[in-house]
Amino acid sequence: AREPGWWRSAVVYQIYPRSFADSNGDGIGDIPGITAKVDYLASLGVDVVWLSPVYASPQDDNGYDISDYEDIDPTFGSLADLDALIAALHARGMKLVMDLVVNHTSDEHAWFQESRDPASPKRDWYWWRAAREGSEPGAEWAEPTNWASFFSGSAWQLDERSGEYYLHLFSRKQPDLNWENPEVRQAVYAMMNRWVDRGVDGFRMDVINLISKQPGLADGEAAPGRRFAPAFERFANGPRLEEFLQEMNAAVGLDARHLLTVGEMPGSTIELARRVTDPANAELNMVFTFEHVGLDAQPGGTKWDLAPLHLPVLKQNLASWQEGLAGVGWNSLYWDNHDQPRAVSRFGDDSAEFRVVSAKTLATVQHLHQGTPYVYQGEELGMTNTQFVDISSYRDIESVNYHAEAMSLGLEAETVMRSLAARSRDNARTPVQWDDTSHAGFTQGIPWLPVNPNYVYVNAAAAVADEDSTFHHLRRLIALRHELPVVVEGRFALLLPDHEQLWAFTRTLGEQVLLVVANCSSLPATVPAGALPDVTGARLLLSTHPGAASAELAPWESRVHLVG
Ligand code: ISL
Ligand code: CA
Structure with a gap:
């Protein structure tokens, strides 16, 4: 049964089926492969699985190009396989959310x-x-x-x-x-209803803020010498977006049936997200913002124009979303997904020395903000970016096209390859590393994308066997959310907003205060005297290092205290 608002205390685990687990040796992950791993997911403690698209598709964009919404692509299995997965998840108290790709077919x-x-x-x-x-x-x-x-x-x-x-x-x-055509909308709602009737528990809605275009279809401003303009503001977030979402909500019974709904909304402002996620407006439960994953690009540039990330900017951005939606809407919390580089390589430190501890600390910071956390497959293992050196290794259409275009524009090959290494979506798409056998236990055949060579030590079997692993740290964080209302409902306040190394905040609910302090750097850090609430007598709920009392934090050390 689905309780109202159940998704507020839930943790979602995203599966990119192509790269999760291959059951039949064709080198491509599939639905039976997922079903074989549901006990692994249950042991992590996640409440919901979100499946990236498994519908019939020519796979031009790995399934985000759907040729039949009513069927499963044979690459991934059959409708019967999906029914079996739903049953296996439901039997363990978990739910299934499907990707909904209806801006385009x-x-x-x-x-x-x-x-x-x-x-x-x-x-x-x-x-x-x-x-x-x-x-x-x-x-x-x-x-x-x-x-x-x-x-x-x-x-x-x-x-x-x-x-x-x-x-x-x-x-x-x-x-x-x-979407201006009402027949299109009715066809989409009818299709959604059939999936809900089949047993799915919600939808992650692909680029949903593009369904209403800005009227007039006006030209964008192209950069000097460029033929085409990234004209986001000319088409996104059109005037009928909220009307369409309300109509969809009513037609499918999204709220009435207590489904989880999360809209992918690149370019959404806090103001728009607050309206869309305000339950009084009956639109969506939450949205994916993109602001925090754009802070390490040059302003005015594209994702390929790399720039250093400054911790104060990142934490202040998340804090502004916390404050902006507080008491009205609801946040989603993510570092990683199938379009983003690996979190530990991007926001943490994936060196041998700090990979595990920085992955743990990033998870602590993420999961203890207010909102519903999303874990992307392999994130629980601290999986890292690819180590591709040649363009021929890349498979993602965005990466391959970008490379061709950048080369034809005369950009330096080395710069382009550096951008790809840092930003390619293939970073997130290498196969999940299950164990240290060949191809990381992902397939008996040849994987569609090469396995990261670090699978010999970064793998699920090793992580599950080690109580000190990222896997078990995440499992404890998930358990905390399920046990403590302050993790779900506590009011957020950022401390030390300008500190270059420390990410510190409180969550307050009634008499209880949760204090999170994290050193998000690879150097030791010192808590300024008197800067944080007194933790004498407080309970240490979770930490990355023993002896969590001193004012000095080791590189990537984090501590979670409960006061009161
Ligand atoms: O990946 C991105 C950053 O380079 C975005 O531009 C991304 O394409 C955008 O966030 C939309 O993503 C979603 O829709 C795409 C699909 O390729 C992505 O995988 C999906 O998450 C088109 O369906
Ligand atoms: Ca397969």
Whole structure:
């Protein structure tokens, strides 16, 4: 049974099925592979599994290009396999959340195939536009707008069949659905209802703030010498977004059936997120913000333009979301997902000396903010970024396209490879490291993406056997959330906001104060005298090092005290 608001005290574990566990030796993870690991997930203590897409798909963007919402891709298994997974999770008190990718379909979806015919009743289901006025279709500069696709090149593709262009904010094989058309919306809601009837417990909604486009489809401002403009503000967060979300909520019974809903909303402001997650508005439970994963890029640049991350900026950003949503909406908390580099390599220190302890401390900081934490597969093991040295190792469409475009623009090869090493989505997509046997126990065949060579010591079997591992640290954090209401409901306050090494905050509920102090650096740090609440007599709930009383914190040391 689903209790109202149950997701506030839940921890979600994200699975990227392709890279989780392969049951049949074809080198690609699959649903039976997941079902074989549900006891592992239960032992970690997570409440919910979110599955990245397993629907029928040509796999141009690893399943985020769906050709049939009603079926499972044979690569991953069958509907019967999914039913078995749902049953296995439910039997252990866990829930299943599915990815919902409805900003776009695959170009191989039957809806789009019909839509290519200008006389079809589905023509208006997608964004078809004539060439720019005065231009021949297919000529240079003839695209209806100068928008860049997220995956390089134009966001418009000419279809020879009608001589018109269709919009694809992602790859050419991901045409955007036209949510202005009510038939599109009803078709999506009907599909969602069928999944809920089948037993799924919620949805993670892919780029949901792109379903309402800004009217007018205005050009963006291209950088000097560039043909296409990243024109996010020209199409995202359109005026009908909240109307569509409310309509969806009512039509599917998202709130009435106590489903978990989380909207992926790049470019969402705190103000928008507060409205969307305010239960009174009946839209979504929570959203994924992107602000904190953009702080290590150059302002005004793209994710590939690397810049150093400053701890005060990061912790103040999270604090502003804590304060902005407090008492009204609800935060989601994440470092990692299938689109981001590995947290320990990005925010921690993945050297042999500090990998484990920095992964633990990052988890402590994340899980003890207010909101619902998301754990990405392998994060519980402190898995690190890839060690690819050659472009031919990369598989992600975004990385491969970026490399080609950057090289054609004359960027230095070394700079491009450095950006890929730091930012490629493939960092998160190498197979989960289960043990120290060949291919880390992920497959009996050849993995679709090479296993990180550090699997010989970074693997689940080793972590589960070691009480001091990241796995057990995370398990304790999850248990704390389930035991202590202050972890779920406590009011957040940031301490020492400008400290360059220490991340310290309190959570307060009634008489209870949870104090978190973490050294987020690879050098020792000293707590300034009198800067933190007195912890004499307080209970030490969790720490990374023995002897947690001194004012000196070792590199990446963290402590959690409960006062009162
Ligand atoms: O990955 C990103 C950073 O480079 C984002 O631009 C990302 O594409 C964006 O957050 C949307 O992501 C989601 O939709 C995409 C899909 O490729 C991603 O995997 C998914 O999480 C298109 O469906
Ligand atoms: Ca397989």
